[in-house]
Amino acid sequence: MSESIDEGLKNELQKQGIWVTSTQELYNWGRRNSIWPLQFGLACCAIEMIATAASRYDLARFGGEVFRPSPRQADLMIVAGTVTKKMAPQIVRLYNQMPDPKYVISMGACAISGGPFKQGYNVLKGIDRYIPVDVYIPGCPPRPEALLHAFMELQRKIDGQKLTGENKAEHLNRAQPSEFPVPAFGAHDLEPPANPEVFRPPQIERV
């Protein structure tokens, strides 16, 4: 849709005081500047998340200040901290209860892979085994600047999402599921240990 407007013509019109846009740009502009995160912290990364939201780093500059205590009103889930196997079903359930479009930032080494507690018997080896993650932030814990960077990356991603056509955003696709199966707390491990629909482990290639 945005391709139909010539960039040069658009600039020329803007100089004359006429602002031309498309539905897609307007839609993405509104969405990316009002990302409401879920108020939800798991471990020490949550402290950095709090610092990011507070006045010094001020996530509000990017439109993310309204931390929602209810998943019904949230657009973004920041998985901030170690995900224990006992907590994983609750996280997936919260994710399921968020309305579309929804995004996930996996914050810190623990949420990405289990981090320093990876060998622990009760630590999930990455939240991306159960829910699709949009942005990963390395660090233990990541500094607030890193979370801001991830937030801006997410805004960039939202900005690039198409409203129509073949490559339209996933949440606009009728076939794309909005809920993912919640793992059950089994005798030894979570069952299933990963959601094959979401989790594609990197293949090791030996050359």
Add this chain to the structure above:
Amino acid sequence: MTQNPYFFIVIFVGVAVVFPLMPLALAWLWRHFFQPPKPGAQKNATYECGVESMGEAHVQFQSQYYLYCIIFLIFDVEAVFLVPFAVAFTGLPVGAFIAILIFLLLLIEGLVWAWSKGCLSWAREKNVE
């Protein structure tokens, strides 16, 4: 142009109807053309803290705490009477002394009665099911 003085109210009513209906209609159109609704069992669940709700919502709580409240209130009021009694103790005539003793006796009797009824033991056996 002669107008009915109530004509403005008609305009206001029209605006009041159109103004909220317009975003609703836009949202409906948006849903129809772009974003398909994706309801689900968990998405539509009533409880939203990540934990599954269990049991009935219509549960009854034991209201035995009110007995504690009443007993506390009575003895709190008693303390209010006892303080001036203690202050004026040396100058009291015998009649006033006996009167306050009767007052204390009545309250102690009430405490004994509540105690013997089992009001002071938390989670009484007969209420535990």
